[in-house]
Amino acid sequence: MPCQPAHERVGNFDEVALGYSREDAMREASRCLQCKKPKCVKGCPVEVQIPQFIAALAKGDVESAYRTLRETNSLPAVCGRVCPQENQCEGACILGAKGQPVAIGRLERYAADTYMALDACDQLTGRPECPLIDPDLKVACIGSGPASLTVAGYLSSRGFKVTVYEALHELGGVLVYGIPEFRLPKSDIVEKEIAALRQQEVEFVTNWVGGRTFSIDDLFAEGYKAVFIGVGAGLPRFLDIPGENLVGVFSANEYLTRVNLGRAYGFPDYDTPVYRGREVTVFGGGNVAMDAARTALRLGAESVRIVYRRTRDEMPARLEELEHAEDEGVRLELLAAPLGFKGDADGRLTAVTLQRMELGEPDASGRRSPRPVEGAVYDLPTDLAVIAVGTRPNPILLEATPGLTLDRRGYIAVDEATGMTSIPGVYAGGDIVTGAATVILAMGAGRRAAKDIEARLRPAT
Amino acid sequence: MPNIILKKERLIPGQTSKLVIDAPHIARKAKPGNFVILRVCEKGERIPLTIADADPDAGTITIVYLVLGKSTAMLETLGEGDAILDLCGPLGKPTHIERCGTVICVGGGTGIAAMHHIAKGHHLAGNHVVAIIGARNKDLLLFHDDLSAFCPEVLVSTDDGSFGHKGLVTDLLRQRLENDPGVAEVVAVGPVPMMAAVSRTTEPFGVKTTVSLNSIMVDGIGMCGACRVTVGGETRFACVDGPEFDGHKVDFDELRKRLGAFRPQEKESFDHFCRCTCHE
Numbered sequence: 001m002p003c004q005p006a007h008e009r010v011g012n013f014d015e016v017a018l019g020y021s022r023e024d025a026m027r028e029a030s031r032c033l034q035c036k037k038p039k040c041v042k043g044c045p046v047e048v049q050i051p052q053f054i055a056a057l058a059k060g061d062v063e064s065a066y067r068t069l070r071e072t073n074s075l076p077a078v079c080g081r082v083c084p085q086e087n088q089c090e091g092a093c094i095l096g097a098k099g100q101p102v103a104i105g106r107l108e109r110y111a112a113d114t115y116m117a118l119d120a121c122d123q124l125t126g127r128p129e130c131p132l133i134d135p136d137l138k139v140a141c142i143g144s145g146p147a148s149l150t151v152a153g154y155l156s157s158r159g160f161k162v163t164v165y166e167a168l169h170e171l172g173g174v175l176v177y178g179i180p181e182f183r184l185p186k187s188d189i190v191e192k193e194i195a196a197l198r199q200q201e202v203e204f205v206t207n208w209v210g211g212r213t214f215s216i217d218d219l220f221a222e223g224y225k226a227v228f229i230g231v232g233a234g235l236p237r238f239l240d241i242p243g244e245n246l247v248g249v250f251s252a253n254e255y256l257t258r259v260n261l262g263r264a265y266g267f268p269d270y271d272t273p274v275y276r277g278r279e280v281t282v283f284g285g286g287n288v289a290m291d292a293a294r295t296a297l298r299l300g301a302e303s304v305r306i307v308y309r310r311t312r313d314e315m316p317a318r319l320e321e322l323e324h325a326e327d328e329g330v331r332l333e334l335l336a337a338p339l340g341f342k343g344d345a346d347g348r349l350t351a352v353t354l355q356r357m358e359l360g361e362p363d364a365s366g367r368r369s370p371r372p373v374e375g376a377v378y379d380l381p382t383d384l385a386v387i388a389v390g391t392r393p394n395p396i397l398l399e400a401t402p403g404l405t406l407d408r409r410g411y412i413a414v415d416e417a418t419g420m421t422s423i424p425g426v427y428a429g430g431d432i433v434t435g436a437a438t439v440i441l442a443m444g445a446g447r448r449a450a451k452d453i454e455a456r457l458r459p460a461t
Numbered sequence: 462m463p464n465i466i467l468k469k470e471r472l473i474p475g476q477t478s479k480l481v482i483d484a485p486h487i488a489r490k491a492k493p494g495n496f497v498i499l500r501v502c503e504k505g506e507r508i509p510l511t512i513a514d515a516d517p518d519a520g521t522i523t524i525v526y527l528v529l530g531k532s533t534a535m536l537e538t539l540g541e542g543d544a545i546l547d548l549c550g551p552l553g554k555p556t557h558i559e560r561c562g563t564v565i566c567v568g569g570g571t572g573i574a575a576m577h578h579i580a581k582g583h584h585l586a587g588n589h590v591v592a593i594i595g596a597r598n599k600d601l602l603l604f605h606d607d608l609s610a611f612c613p614e615v616l617v618s619t620d621d622g623s624f625g626h627k628g629l630v631t632d633l634l635r636q637r638l639e640n641d642p643g644v645a646e647v648v649a650v651g652p653v654p655m656m657a658a659v660s661r662t663t664e665p666f667g668v669k670t671t672v673s674l675n676s677i678m679v680d681g682i683g684m685c686g687a688c689r690v691t692v693g694g695e696t697r698f699a700c701v702d703g704p705e706f707d708g709h710k711v712d713f714d715e716l717r718k719r720l721g722a723f724r725p726q727e728k729e730s731f732d733h734f735c736r737c738t739c740h741e
Contacts, residue, residue, distance in 0.1 A: 167682050169500055169507070169547040177684075207549040209682055213486055234684040238696065245691055245715055247722045254685035262506065262679070268733040271506035271531055272679075273726030347718030394683050395701060 001106055006327040010297045013181045013265050016324055025110040029058035032102045035094060043092035045444035046072045050089060050104055057107055066115035074153030077189045080109025083440045084318045116192050133161050133201045137457055140224040142210040145173020146439045147430030148230035150446030156200035158454055167209040173232055177261040180291050211400035226425050226453045233391040233431035243341030248349030252292045252388035259295050277384020280304045281352055283338055284388030285315035290322060292386040293330045304330050309337040309357050309370045351379045391436045411435055419449035464545045472603055477527050477571060485520030487550045493582030494556030494705055498681040500547040501535040508532045509678045511575035525574030531730040552681045553704045558582045561645035565591045567630050567659050569651025573603040575673055576650040584611045593633050599624035631662045638666045653717050660708035670708035674699045691715050
């Protein structure tokens with residue numbers, strides 16, 4: 001996959017992966033064996049008909065490939081970019097047993113990008129039949145991230161009148177505030193996906209906070225027949241160590257939201273500022289940590305270190321993100337756990353105290369448990385620390401909706417088969433159910449709920 | 462039409478303005494203590510401003526702002542009939558209001574506007590509200606008439622003595638507490654040093670003290686932790702746990718330092734704005 005060279009891309013926020021050419025795509029698509037019992041489809045959380053779309057691409061028929069993708073996946077341009085394919089479709093591909101699996105994610109991206117780049121008229125003649133929307137079949141989605149967008153896409157294409165309520169001023173949820181521009185371009189991709197939904201008469205309302213501007217009861221009083229809660233996990237976890245409130249310590253959510261949603265890389269042309277650090281430390285080993293680290297490089301940091309208490313093999317980040325990060329110059333400070341932050345007289349961060357760790361026995365998650373090495377404590381100078389150690393459920397909507405049963409971790413409890421919560425007609429999916437996870441899992445949950453909403457509200461279908 | 466400025470009043474010309482905004486969806490839910498987050502333009506920053514008043518029947522909210530940086534300077538360029546690009550609320554936990562007797566509400570600077578909404582709430586709950594407001598001089602006093610409309614007592618202090626007591630709001634507060642041991646609660650909204658001073662003043666009297674914190678915010682809905690403060694040794698988010706907290710437990714020194722986190726950028730942004738507007 002052609003990419004911007006590492007030394008060049010650390011100076012810009014343009015997308016790193018450049019995408020296949022038509023020849024690349026057709027060649028790669030021809031590698032697919034078109035298995036009678038495709039393992040890849042089973043590996044996909046939304047059951048994309050993979051061999052079918054690949055067969056179309058092998059013939060150069062982008063439109064059919066795109067239509068096949070859209071049958072099950074509302075956001076193919078997004079998933080082609082951010083799914084951890086190595087754990088899903090590509091991980092299951094039979095060619096991977098002895099060689100390279102078919103590059104399914106890259107093909108999906110090619111199909112989606114190429115189709116969406118077509119002239120509007122070409123798109124109109126080619127697009128799926130416009131459904132007749134029944135204005136009484138009103139469904140509301142709270143949150144405009146991948147889970148809700150999937151519900152909106154699925155139901156609107158089947159004639160439901162969907163309204164999506166978003167608390168922020170821009171649509172897309174984590175697609176806009178969480179994932180950086182260089183991984184997922186906002187105006188090219190996310191906006192286009194949302195425009196496609198508007199074409200299916202999905203209505204979007206921004207700056208409305210579920211649990212403050214309106215309640216779920218208000219929605220039912222307005223005539224909505226079903227509500228989908230897709231508000232995300234969005235409350236940042238901190239390390240709970242001394243010095244964490246020093247100026248210069250940020251949650252990854254804040255750091256990324258300033259840069260992605262606030263476009264702080266364009267300051268002062270854009271008003272939202274971001275804190276600039278020379279020696280940056282990022283705490284965590286997942287995709288968010290990678291995003292924060294690579295963003296810091298692009299904002300001019302001299303050194304960026306990811307501090308992780310286990311080893312590289314245990315890092316949960318998507319492999320391509322870790323590799324790209326290392327190519328760009330992000331260093332890994334492994335087997336190190338933070339004990340506290342130190343600051344100067346003005347309350348600004350100057351260093352972090354780290355505990356050297358070693359790996360011991362596996363814990364409940366199956367990963368070898370890190371334990372401290374006696375006496376091995378040292379300071380690392382740092383003027384910007386980004387904490388990317390996960391999230392907790394945001395209390396706003398939950399506190400305002402007392403009838404909602406939560407699980408022991410505080411996330412919304414749902415029926416596994418349907419996604420329905422303890423309140424009849426109210427569904428939930430995505431991070432607010434699972435805790436911080438992936439875009440594709442959120443989409444799978446959206447799809448599950450949408451199917452049940454359709455079955456209940458229009459049983460004749 | 463939502464977010465349209467219906468009325469603009471220059472309370473202190475070039476400095477502090479009051480806007481009455483058409484926002485029925487916020488007005489119907491707004492309670493004392495709530496705030497909004499707004500943006501003035503496409504490339505603008507999200508900023509929090511406390512709701513100074515709300516009229517659910519008319520469908521309007523009132524905000525008061527001091528022109529301090531780029532965003533408020535841009536807001537100041539808007540007039541009656543203009544729309545605020547993005548307006549979100551009501552945010553934050555509302556003030557805890559119950560019938561308890563005498564409540565002293567202290568306001569400093571633009572904090573007086575926020576205090577006004579809270580004072581009104583206490584008044585409507587049947588409490589005897591004493592308002593104490595302060596400013597550098599009489600021209601910088603806000604909401605004096607509005608507060609006098611429902612507060613049985615409005616005490617005023619000015620630094621230069623041009624109106625009321627010459628000195629600080631804490632002088633008036635201490636006097637009032639000394640003369641009346643039955644005060645149930647003190648509420649303070651204003652600059653950090655003022656809220657810290659009020660809390661220090663009330664501590665020996667053992668009076669419940671509530672402060673409304675003005676932390677830096679980005680989303681205002683609990684997502685990022687920019688607004689985190691230490692209260693009683695624990696980290697709290699001003700936007701979802703607050704913005705009101707027990708003044709005796711807030712680490713004001715840490716708050717003051719955190720408020721300065723982006724000072725260089727704020728200056729750069731404001732200078733950039735001034736240069737651009739000067740060229741027009």
